[in-house]
Amino acid sequence: MSKIDEYKIEQYIRFAEELTEEEKNEVERLIETSDEMQAIYLFLKQFYEEFDKASRVSKAVIPLTLLQKHQHSGPVVLAAMTKESSASGLVTKATLVSEERKTVVRILEDEQSHSLQFHVIGNQKQPNSYVILSLLNPQVDLVTNEKGKLKGVQELSDIDWSTVSTLLRIPVFKTTVHPGISNKSFNVKNESGQEVEIQKYDEHVQIKVKNEGSVLSRVLVVQDKSSDLIKMSGQPINFELTDPHSKAHLYFYE
Known part of the structure; x- marks a missing residue:
């Protein structure tokens, strides 16, 4: 396979409108008649699909990070941290934040049942009802109620939140x-x-x-x-x- 062929395939995937009909037909013929070209085409197509997904900035998907005890926090996070639950036996297990999006997810543990509660706190423009906290490792989706809360989660009591990647999904x-x-x-x-x-x-x-x-x-x-x-x-x-x-x-x- 020549470099010009590989370049044409990449152009065909990314900027097909810049190719002439003759060039498009030539690339399609190469893909159909050569196993090597077809493999390159499938690889590049999948690569750019994943690249575009990672590059796209979505207001409906918010990456969260674990708030460290020594970390300097903005006013939204500090305000959320002052709302410590007065219910007996609840302790803060972890706090996930997005300072840029002014969003906090507080994770509380019931010391008796060891079940977890999730409380989503955001700015007024962002709805908290029926949002999804997506854990990427392990792959788990947690859905809040209409008040931005989820209670009684048993399976995640032993999880180390410093090792977990999390996203908050807002309904589009x-x-x-x-x-x-x-x-x-x-x-x-x-x-x-x-x-x-x-x-x-x-x-x-x-x-x-x-x-x-x-x-x-x-x-x-x-x-x-x-x-x-x-x-x-x-x-x-x-x-x-x-x-x-x-x-x-x-x-x-x-």
Whole structure:
């Protein structure tokens, strides 16, 4: 394989609009007829997909860091730290922060049950209800309630928070499926152009992503007092309605 061929494949992936139709056809022929070219194409395509994901700055996904005891903190973090729980037997296990986004996640432990509580504290412009705390190692998603809190988590009591990477996911848009409507569909789109089609049947709902290469990764289904977090892979999602006569609230995340 010559360097010019590799360069053309990279151009084809990144800047196809700059190539002539003849050049595009030549690259496609090389990929189809050469195993080596096809391997290079697949490698570069996957590499740039991951690169674009890492480079994209999203207001809906907030990286958090562990607040160290000696660390100088801004006013938002200090204010959150002064709100120590007065409930007996609760101690602060860890505090995760984003000074840039003025966001704090306090992790409290019940000394008797060793269960954990998660309290999300943010600025007034940022909603705290139904946000997701995503742990990357181990891979766990924790969903808060409408008040930005989650209680009674048992499985993570022994975790070392200094070794865990965490993200806070804010809903990018939400919608409601109303009762009394069957076999009808409607579309929902947010300001950045992310769009989904929602089809309601008698006892279940189907969700389809309308954008190619969508960045939507999760949908939270809240029905009555229950909630279910579903990962999105680009394929249609189906879920049952626990009560066809009640509303189902849908929250979408990147």
